[in-house]
Amino acid sequence: MTGEALASAFEEQRGRLVAVAQRMLGSRTDAEDAVQEAWLRLARQDADTIDNLSGWLTTVVGRVCIDVLRSRKTRPEDSYDEPPELLVLDDSPEEDALLAESVGVALVVVLDTLGPAERLAFVLHDLFAVSFAEIGEILGKSADAAKMLASRARRKVRGQRPADEPRQRAVVEAFLAAAREGDFEGLLEMLDPDVTWRSRSRHGEVVRLGAAEVATRVQRGARAAGTTRPALVNGKPGIVSWSRTGKLLGVMACTIVDGRIVEIDSVSDPRRLAAMGVTSRKSSSSK
Known part of the structure; x- marks a missing residue:
């Protein structure tokens, strides 16, 4: 793949990657920085060895976000520069299982009650439909372990659901x-x-x-x-x-x-x- 083709393929993924990172980090600036880091890593990679560019980029962005979240634990003074972009889900009983609707406008505050691994598992699976196998690869865990993390996060998020x-x-x-x-x-x-x-x-x-x-x-x-x-x-x-x-x-x-x-x-x-x-x-x- 030529450099121009690689850049074009990356730009096609940028919007989705920024959305993923902003859900993880709660900051547009931090999200764009994470996606830029993914591009730098991609530019150093032999693109012909990547079978699934979308999955590869999601993995890289996920790992960068995990590192940022873990570093925040030692820098609690870090703040968020703006709320995440609006998240749209069908208003139907079937969507209730996702529980993503329960996080509300205070999404970042709610997700801060989760550990970095729980947060990544919940965001990637429940909001972006990434498989547990892929999430496990990002976390260095099995698919079953990733599923358990998402389930635990979901139970915590459920408690934020408004009664009215x-x-x-x-x-x-x-x-x-x-x-x-x-x-x-x-x-x-x-x-x-x-x-x-x-x-x-x-x-x-x-x-x-x-x-x-x-x-x-x-x-x-x-x-x-x-x-x-x-x-x-x-x-x-x-x-x-x-x-x-x-x-x-x-x-x-x-x-x-x-x-x-x-x-x-x-x-x-x-x-x-x-x-x-x-x-x-x-x-x-x-x-």
Whole structure:
């Protein structure tokens, strides 16, 4: 493989690798550093000896993250520079087994209750569907040992699950229904009067304040969307939307207090959306 072809192949993996590392480390800067270290190691490697580039890079990034996490144990003053990118999971009973939705916005805080090996096993398997055999290779353990680590981490994470999750989901579903039907008053009923909406697009971050302004903007967006469905976004009830041609338009996470949405965090930046790995749409949720 030529140097140019190798660089191109690596760039195809970069978004996924950064997502993995940021889930592990909780810091975009540290994640990018870990991925850059993987590139440096790849550049020193005979690429023709690598049978599975994606797996090889995941292994390297995983080991770099483990080293960073272990070093943090001796430097507790280290802090995180920003929250992880939004994580989207289907809002369905089948996804409950993953338990990834229970980590919520405080994902980094929750994962800090796990040891480095538990954290890696949970993140790679439950969030990125990496096999236990591959995780075992990263950790220098058997597949069964990796499975036990993930299971132990899952039990710890389960304890963080909010008790009022079903009620919060119902609020978002009513909000989504009002948006689909163009029911402005219905939207206002679901929004706190002082609701804040932080939206990240390709042009930067925009903050909208107040129920009326947010409801007006939501109505416009609903008309543009071809398909919308509820989802669990960073552990919170949220919404994913696609265009009529199947293009992912945006992801929205909602913070709910006393039955009303008090904060919305959304992403429409194509680069950020691509890193989330949301590739399918559910026709049952079409307008």
